[in-house]
Amino acid sequence: MVHILGINLPDDQLARFALTSIYGVGPHLSHRLCARFQIHDKCRVRDLTPFQTTALSSFLQSPKTALPVAQYPLAPINFIPRPPSKSIQELQAELNAERAAQKQKRDEKLQKMGKLPVEDVKAKVGGRKAPEKKSRDPLTELRIESELRREIRENIAHQRLIGSYVGRRHAMHLPVRGQRTQTNAKTARKLNSLDRW
Amino acid sequence: MVLALSRASLCRSLPQGTACLPSVRTYANSPPGQQGQFKIQNVKGSRKSKVNKTFSRKNRIGAFRSMNPSQLTVPVLQPRPSLSMPSFKPELMTENMIGQVVAFNQTLNDPIKYFGTPKNMLLEFRLLSQRCSVIRNITILTTEELNSAASEPSHKTRYVLTGPSGCGKSFLLLQAVQYCLAKEWIVIYIPRAKTTVNSTTTHVYDLRTQTYLQPNYAQQTLRRILEVNSANLQTLTMRDGLSYERRSFSSGTTLAQLASAGSKDPAISSVVLETLLTELCRQSKIPVLLAVDDFQSIYNQKTSYRDPHFSAIRPYHLAIPRFILEFASGKRSFPKGAIIGALTAADPAFPVTNELMDELGVPGVHPRSPYSKRSKILQEYARGLRNLPVPTEFSPREAASVFETWMRDNALTAPANDELFLAKYTESAGNPKAFVWQGILGTLEGAAPVVNESTSWPQLREGRI
Numbered sequence: 001m002v003h004i005l006g007i008n009l010p011d012d013q014l015a016r017f018a019l020t021s022i023y024g025v026g027p028h029l030s031h032r033l034c035a036r037f038q039i040h041d042k043c044r045v046r047d048l049t050p051f052q053t054t055a056l057s058s059f060l061q062s063p064k065t066a067l068p069v070a071q072y073p074l075a076p077i078n079f080i081p082r083p084p085s086k087s088i089q090e091l092q093a094e095l096n097a098e099r100a101a102q103k104q105k106r107d108e109k110l111q112k113m114g115k116l117p118v119e120d121v122k123a124k125v126g127g128r129k130a131p132e133k134k135s136r137d138p139l140t141e142l143r144i145e146s147e148l149r150r151e152i153r154e155n156i157a158h159q160r161l162i163g164s165y166v167g168r169r170h171a172m173h174l175p176v177r178g179q180r181t182q183t184n185a186k187t188a189r190k191l192n193s194l195d196r197w
Numbered sequence: 198m199v200l201a202l203s204r205a206s207l208c209r210s211l212p213q214g215t216a217c218l219p220s221v222r223t224y225a226n227s228p229p230g231q232q233g234q235f236k237i238q239n240v241k242g243s244r245k246s247k248v249n250k251t252f253s254r255k256n257r258i259g260a261f262r263s264m265n266p267s268q269l270t271v272p273v274l275q276p277r278p279s280l281s282m283p284s285f286k287p288e289l290m291t292e293n294m295i296g297q298v299v300a301f302n303q304t305l306n307d308p309i310k311y312f313g314t315p316k317n318m319l320l321e322f323r324l325l326s327q328r329c330s331v332i333r334n335i336t337i338l339t340t341e342e343l344n345s346a347a348s349e350p351s352h353k354t355r356y357v358l359t360g361p362s363g364c365g366k367s368f369l370l371l372q373a374v375q376y377c378l379a380k381e382w383i384v385i386y387i388p389r390a391k392t393t394v395n396s397t398t399t400h401v402y403d404l405r406t407q408t409y410l411q412p413n414y415a416q417q418t419l420r421r422i423l424e425v426n427s428a429n430l431q432t433l434t435m436r437d438g439l440s441y442e443r444r445s446f447s448s449g450t451t452l453a454q455l456a457s458a459g460s461k462d463p464a465i466s467s468v469v470l471e472t473l474l475t476e477l478c479r480q481s482k483i484p485v486l487l488a489v490d491d492f493q494s495i496y497n498q499k500t501s502y503r504d505p506h507f508s509a510i511r512p513y514h515l516a517i518p519r520f521i522l523e524f525a526s527g528k529r530s531f532p533k534g535a536i537i538g539a540l541t542a543a544d545p546a547f548p549v550t551n552e553l554m555d556e557l558g559v560p561g562v563h564p565r566s567p568y569s570k571r572s573k574i575l576q577e578y579a580r581g582l583r584n585l586p587v588p589t590e591f592s593p594r595e596a597a598s599v600f601e602t603w604m605r606d607n608a609l610t611a612p613a614n615d616e617l618f619l620a621k622y623t624e625s626a627g628n629p630k631a632f633v634w635q636g637i638l639g640t641l642e643g644a645a646p647v648v649n650e651s652t653s654w655p656q657l658r659e660g661r662i
Binding site: 031032034035036037038040041042043047069071072073074075077078079081082084085086088091092095137 | 396397398399400401402404405406407408409439440441468471472501502503504505506507511513514519528574577578
């Protein structure tokens with residue numbers, strides 16, 4: 001049995017399906033999470049390594065403070081790998097040195113052409129920082145469990161505060177989105193309220 | 198009143214001492230001497246509890262249990278005489294043996310047991326009482342090619358078996374594997390290459406090779422290679438030593454010892470597999486065959502795996518498909534040996550791609566033009582592959598042998614005669630899979646009703662069908 005955020009994930013379930021039991025994580029987010037931590041589609045919860053479990057738990061506890069995933073270099077067609085005796089630290093150091101050298105080369109080329117490197121350009125334009133591009137990765141803005149519930153509560157409270165139709169319907173325990181009330185509407189009467197969640 | 202009487206009568210008929218509760222079931226007493234026959238022993242649910250539990254499926258044994266074989270007296274269940282046919286041997290691969298069915302006997306290093314087979318073939322072998330296949334014209338051709346490949350580097354003999362669905366590509370590949378093994382080659386057979394790209398096995402990024410390793414699959418592959426080729430691998434030794442992850446193998450270690458170590462520990466299995474292949478590429482003593490079924494699955498642009506940024510991982514960035522691609526393209530080569538792949542024509546998840554169809558000269562289902570999408574990298578990996586087309590239909594002689602084999606194995610419900618054979622051969626247009634599965638096994642024609650004049654009941658006169 002694996003525990004993540006206090007939720008018990010059964011051993012014999014597929015990890016990709018088991019993660020959807022977390023409030024706020026659906027099939028697509030679960031697939032993204034599995035991809036991020038290199039969990040294949042048919043991996044069962046009992047096959048998860050302790051490293052993967054720890055990484056998942058620490059990511060889900062605070063998604064915003066998680067480190068961004070590095071870009072892994074991928075082997076070109078005629079790539080010859082280094083011998084196995086080389087350690088990971090040496091290879092990482094070599095990779096960092098190679099990346100630094102490439103960046104320096106790029107900056108030199110830009111300077112020759114009369115264009116400044118990218119950081120200087122940002123500082124020059126209007127003294128303001130350029131607006132940050134919205135990331136397409138939903139994991140960067142992941143909200144789950146208590147945070148998500150709080151957000152929903154705040155949204156409902158905001159609607160009530162501004163005196164909108166949506167807020168009034170929540171307060172009256174009635175359907176909000178224009179459904180019929182002459183019959184049915186039982187779920188709304190049961191669940192819709194201002195202090196939902 | 199009536200109910201009370203009936204309950205009383207029920208109680209009177211029961212042996213004394215039993216409670217007359219409506220929820221308690223009682224059965225007739227078994228005859229003396231057989232009382233302990235079906236007594237359940239040492240089972241959780243057999244203990245009598247004071248409280249009547251609700252019906253639970255948890256500890257149920259079930260009503261049906263297997264009987265002793267000596268108690269089976271019904272004619273249908275009598276053991277059949279096993280099919281007798283010659284065993285598959287390299288000496289039998291001659292022109293006059295075309296149309297003969299030969300058996301794949303179980304040996305100590307049986308490739309069918311250790312490497313496995315594609316699913317359809319597995320089902321067919323389960324139905325037959327002996328694993329066998331028919332020698333065709335294309336089998337003789339393939340064995341001749343393999344004979345000439347035994348003394349040439351593998352980049353000169355790279356074939357892909359093509360043909361429509363059900364024409365016998367996988368069977369031909371298995372025959373090639375059996376032939377090479379009997380000729381004492383080293384054989385690496387991957388019957389379902391689809392499993393390397395459909396995200397069913399562990400993958401982990403490795404900075405040294407800049408690819409995603411598949412340690413569990415590498416471990417399984419090493420174990421299988423070792424089981425099938427242990428005799429040959431014990432005669433070969435490593436030229437250079439290997440040290441990785443606190444494990445070291447000195448030069449002079451046999452490849453069997455290396456493979457054995459890799460098959461026990463998934464942490465080192467990928468490196469061990471890579472080293473094993475490198476060593477096999479250096480030795481020129483024993484020819485090596487790399488046979489891959491589902492060959493087209495590794496030529497699809499995107500696999501089912503996703504990288505941490507959620508983009509699809511390419512097959513040449515996964516360790517196992519990459520090594521197959523390198524050997525198939527001739528970038529890596531065994532000094533002696535061959536590479537044979539077999540396409541799976543009807544797999545919608547991993548169809549045959551444009552790059553393969555262009556290289557092999559196969560028409561394909563949909564028309565394609567110079568503007569159709571192609572990957573330059575996959576074109577590079579497909580360069581030099583040669584097409585070996587498998588005939589789409591059985592010859593009448595081959596079909597007759599197959600029909601007779603199934604007939605002797607009691608597969609036919611209909612009376613076996615020429616009319617049935619020709620009917621099924623025509624209906625399936627000679628296609629091997631359709632002939633066996635829809636023709637022989639799928640026929641619903643039963644035996645003709647036998648007229649029984651002596652019976653006194655008119656409805657039984659025509660006998661049972």
